[in-house]
Structure formats: C-alpha cells, structure tokens
Amino acid sequence: EAGVAQSPRYKIIEKRQSVAFWCNPISGHATLYWYQQILGQGPKLLIQFQNNGVVDDSQLPKDRFSAERLKGVDSTLKIQPAKLEDSAVYLCASSLLWGLRLTEAFFGQGTRLTVV
C-alpha cells in the first residue's frame, strides 16, 4: 500500500515570495491533515479536512496561508507571502474514517521549507 506522498521534499525561497506544497493521501482516506513542525518543536495542526470540507482551521494563519482539497483527494497548502518564521517542515497526514471512528494518522515525509 502506497503511503502519503508529498512534494517537493525541500524548498528554499526568499521572504515575501509564495510557495505551494502538494499532498496525496493514502487511497480511501477521507481525512487529511496539514501540520507545521518548527525545528525543536512538535508538529502543530494547521488544518484538517474531511473529504473536501474543512473540519478545523483554527490555527491556520489565514492572512497568508491557504489550503484546498477540491476533489476530496489530494491537497495543496500555499503560503503567500512567506515570512522568515514560516521556515519549518510541513507534514501531511491522512486517516481512514471507519464507521464513526477515525483510525491512526499516517504521515508523509514532509516538505522542509527554508525562508531566507
């Protein structure tokens, strides 16, 4: 079974530029998450989708971050404009809705963003 795919693996941009990350979850997983992991910290949830609807985006900095999952499968996370403090690893994860329960989350390898 293929895992969660993310691209690119690494990205270096200058501040005020824009950047986009892509995620393809495990086939059949209705729930998709984007996490931000700053160096030396644990991952922090940015946004959670159930199919193509947003379940939780309370910690997404909406003035510069946006995310979409138009067809309920793959997803894109965008930052525009980027700031130095956005340097982090962006992790995508997915989980299966089994009846009314969510299974464990499976994580991709992440995209390491460096803003200079």
Added chain:
Amino acid sequence: GDSVTQMEGPVTLSEEAFLTINCTYTATGYPSLFWYVQYPGEGLQLLLKATKADDKGSNKGFEATYRKETTSFHLEKGSVQVSDSAVYFCALTPGQDGSGNTGKLIFGQGTTLQVKP
C-alpha cells in the same frame, strides 16, 4: 486548552540500558494517547497507542500505560538498541466520549534518544 509535556532531551544511553521517557498531559474528557517516532530522514510513524485509562500500548519492545490518575503516558523499554536512536513524540487526540474521534493530534515537543554501542 489540551496540551502534552515531555521530558527534555537529548537522552543518551548505552546499548541494553533501560529507557524511560516521561510524558504528561492536560485534557478534558477522555483523550486517546500516542507515541510517535521519527527516525533520521524518515517521516513520523506510530509506535503505540492507548485509547482508555489503564490500557497498555506496546510495540517493538516499547510499552506505555495510560494513567488517568496521574495524567501520564510514560514510554519504557527494557533494553535499547542503537537502532532505537530517534526522536520520540508523545501526543493525544481530544475526545469527550473515549472515542478519540476528532483525529486532531496535539504533540509534545519531542525527546531525542541517542543510543551508543
């Protein structure tokens, strides 16, 4: 709000030593508890989990018991190997009914384990 606190790292041990990584949490209701591991150059992987009080999660020789009375979920292993060197994250998913059904993971800051031969 809900939160997870882990012991500071790095933790450096010799091979075959006993490992404990402390984890405590603050949450309302009945969260589910997890340990995730991140090996060098790899993504986060679920190591073990427990969904209700007094449950013991175990995998690859690692164990952790969900202690509601002390709000703890300490990770233990009797004899570590060099291959266990990684970053370990304690996490919870909030749950009002014991289902852990929100899916959202709240992580601790991670503890780096280095095992020397």
